[in-house]
Amino acid sequence: MSEDLLTMKKQTAEGRDENGQRVSAGDRQASLIAAAASLFAAKGFNGTTTKEIAKAVGVSEALVFKYFPTKRTLYAAILAEKVTVNELLDVVEAAVTKRDDHRVFTMIASYRIRPGADSTFLRLLLFSALEGHELSELFFGKHHKVFYDYLAAYIRTRIDDGAFRSVDPLLAARAFIGMVVHHRLLHEIFGVPMHQSHETTVATYVDLFLAGLIRMPIGRKSSSRRLR
Amino acid sequence: MSEDLLTMKKQTAEGRDENGQRVSAGDRQASLIAAAASLFAAKGFNGTTTKEIAKAVGVSEALVFKYFPTKRTLYAAILAEKVTVNELLDVVEAAVTKRDDHRVFTMIASYRIRPGADSTFLRLLLFSALEGHELSELFFGKHHKVFYDYLAAYIRTRIDDGAFRSVDPLLAARAFIGMVVHHRLLHEIFGVPMHQSHETTVATYVDLFLAGLIRMPIGRKSSSRRLR
DNA sequence: TCATGGTAAGTAAGTCTTCACTCACCTAAA
DNA sequence: TTTAGGTGAGTGAAGACTTACTTACCATGA
Numbered sequence: 001m002s003e004d005l006l007t008m009k010k011q012t013a014e015g016r017d018e019n020g021q022r023v024s025a026g027d028r029q030a031s032l033i034a035a036a037a038s039l040f041a042a043k044g045f046n047g048t049t050t051k052e053i054a055k056a057v058g059v060s061e062a063l064v065f066k067y068f069p070t071k072r073t074l075y076a077a078i079l080a081e082k083v084t085v086n087e088l089l090d091v092v093e094a095a096v097t098k099r100d101d102h103r104v105f106t107m108i109a110s111y112r113i114r115p116g117a118d119s120t121f122l123r124l125l126l127f128s129a130l131e132g133h134e135l136s137e138l139f140f141g142k143h144h145k146v147f148y149d150y151l152a153a154y155i156r157t158r159i160d161d162g163a164f165r166s167v168d169p170l171l172a173a174r175a176f177i178g179m180v181v182h183h184r185l186l187h188e189i190f191g192v193p194m195h196q197s198h199e200t201t202v203a204t205y206v207d208l209f210l211a212g213l214i215r216m217p218i219g220r221k222s223s224s225r226r227l228r
Numbered sequence: 229m230s231e232d233l234l235t236m237k238k239q240t241a242e243g244r245d246e247n248g249q250r251v252s253a254g255d256r257q258a259s260l261i262a263a264a265a266s267l268f269a270a271k272g273f274n275g276t277t278t279k280e281i282a283k284a285v286g287v288s289e290a291l292v293f294k295y296f297p298t299k300r301t302l303y304a305a306i307l308a309e310k311v312t313v314n315e316l317l318d319v320v321e322a323a324v325t326k327r328d329d330h331r332v333f334t335m336i337a338s339y340r341i342r343p344g345a346d347s348t349f350l351r352l353l354l355f356s357a358l359e360g361h362e363l364s365e366l367f368f369g370k371h372h373k374v375f376y377d378y379l380a381a382y383i384r385t386r387i388d389d390g391a392f393r394s395v396d397p398l399l400a401a402r403a404f405i406g407m408v409v410h411h412r413l414l415h416e417i418f419g420v421p422m423h424q425s426h427e428t429t430v431a432t433y434v435d436l437f438l439a440g441l442i443r444m445p446i447g448r449k450s451s452s453r454r455l456r
Numbered sequence: 457t458c459a460t461g462g463t464a465a466g467t468a469a470g471t472c473t474t475c476a477c478t479c480a481c482c483t484a485a486a
Numbered sequence: 487t488t489t490a491g492g493t494g495a496g497t498g499a500a501g502a503c504t505t506a507c508t509t510a511c512c513a514t515g516a
Contacts (some may be wrong), residue, residue, distance in 0.1 A: 022464085022465055022466080022509095022510060022511070023465080024464095024465090025464075025465080028465080042360075043359070043360075044272060044274060044358060044359060046272060046274035046275045047274045047359060049500080049501060049502085050501075050502065050503080051500090051501075051502090059465095059466075059467090060466065060467050060468075061467095061502090061503090062466075062467060062468080062469095062503090062504080062505090063465075063466060063467075065502085065503060065504080066464095066465080066466080069503090070502080070503080071502070071503090123358060126354060126358055126417075127358055129417045129418050130272060130351060130354055130355055130358070130417060131271070131272060131275060132270075132271075136418075137418075137419070140418050140420075165439075167432060167436060168424070168432060171424065171429060171432050171433075172432075172436065174407075174410065174411060174414065175407040175410075175411075175432075175433055175436060175437075176407075177410070178406050178407040178408075178409070178410025178411060178414075179402075179403040179404075179406040179407055179410075180406075181406070181410055182402065182403075182405070182406025182407070182409055182410050183402060183403075183406060186402065186406075189354075189357045189358060190357050190364075190365075190368050191365070192368075196396070196399065201399060204395060204396060204399050204400075204403075205399075205403055207440075208395060208400065208403060208437075208440045208441065209403075209436075209440060210440070211393075211439070211440035211441075212435075212436045212437060212438070212439035212440025212441070213436065213439075213440070250483095250484065250485080250490085250491055250492080251491075252490095252491090253490080253491075256491080277474080277475060277476085278475075278476060278477080279474090279475075279476090287491095287492075287493090288492070288493050288494075289476090289477085289493095290477090290478080290479090290492080290493060290494080290495095291491080291492060291493075292477095293476085293477060293478080294491080294492080297477090298476080298477080299475095299476065299477090
């Protein structure tokens with residue numbers, strides 16, 4: 001009996017936190033979501049096993065199913081969790097009211113290029129779109145669409161101001177975000193080496209794009225906007 | 229025994245072409261590659277089973293393994309098959325020597341937007357990159373890198389001509405192709421509805437981008453390039 | 457200050473299914 | 487009669503999900 005307890009202690013030490021304490025349901029769910037997110041991002045939904053997820057968290061596979069009745073449920077929980085963008089919009093607000101084009105575009109571009117940190121996010125988004133999960137639409141709609149619409153709205157007001165040429169605002173917004181996202185894609189997904197810093201890249205893109213958008217007063221020399 | 233033969237007759241009618249003839253190894257391989265390509269594109273490598281592939285072609289699963297010893301071999305065969313871009317470059321050549329910027333950019337953009345036809349291609353490329361197949365690098369290098377390098381080279385000569393502003397050519401090339409590819413991505417992968425025709429979109433993108441790139445002579449009114 | 461019992465956290469060891477891949481065999485045609 | 491296209495019926499491994507069970511924690515009343 002006493003030796004039984006001893007071996008027990010050693011075995012059951014797995015499903016505990018660093019202090020050997022049992023973990024609350026909420027915390028456990030959170031850590032499962034986090035682990036699953038990075039695994040799904042790395043290997044896709046079909047490429048990841050529930051066993052792996054359990055192992056990453058250091059618990060038994062059975063526990064995963066206690067909190068999430070199916071693998072898909074877990075996936076859904078991840079997507080639901082990731083839907084929070086609004087921070088950005090507040091930050092940009094000031095630049096928007098000041099009509100500081102350069103700053104608005106730079107901030108939007110930089111937000112998405114935030115290096116490393118959320119590279120899992122892009123992968124997750126792509127995977128869910130490719131694998132065609134029902135949730136990916138919601139995911140995209142709630143998280144990404146915001147950017148396009150926001151930027152498009154800004155471009156529209158600038159056109160009304162007479163500052164930008166008259167282009168389809170949504171198309172222009174997509175074009176700009178496309179440049180930036182594509183750059184991330186090349187780097188983070190395809191592993192293309194980049195020889196410039198993120199800042200330089202963003203600066204170049206913003207500069208190029210605004211140069212194409214801004215309605216120049218007659219006689220202004222475009223080369224005054226020469227890069228670097 | 230006799231009834232055994234009867235059922236046999238009916239079952240073996242499967243692995244034949246429309247004339248009831250047996251199919252040559254080459255043709256069979258080709259049809260397997262085609263079927264596998266569209267399945268992998270739709271559901272990813274891990275999401276597709278060899279049984280499905282066999283069924284799509286109308287043969288037994290065993291036959292798949294007769295031609296392709298492993299599932300990965302089949303995958304490799306698809307990627308190897310898809311590596312052929314050079315057609316485009318010949319077509320663009322004329323526009324390049326004429327320094328017809330508008331046409332060069334439009335052709336490159338249009339090639340990739342070629343509607344429908346090769347939507348499987350984009351998916352396949354993304355899937356293989358995400359799932360991290362060793363082959364995806366080769367795939368990307370042989371098929372896609374060409375575009376970036378080609379366009380970058382063109383931009384470089386135009387800068388030397390004094391026609392374009394001095395920008396990092398590769399970055400600019402990526403930016404342009406990024407706009408276009410991203411547009412396809414939104415449409416074909418994320419299912420975002422597009423309210424413009426492909427032509428209009430490409431025209432807008434080319435126009436926007438060139439406006440940002442072209443070094444305008446003093447006094448030229450940019451609004452003369454107004455869209456639509 | 458304890459037992460003590462209800463409950464929530466946790467597990468080992470399955471079950472059932474599917475999947476990549478094999479094997480022994482068949483048969484049309486050259 | 488050989489050979490190349492073709493098959494049904496497996497096999498072992500792995501994966502999603504269950505089941506029956508074991509703790510640890512904590513509130514409650516004696």
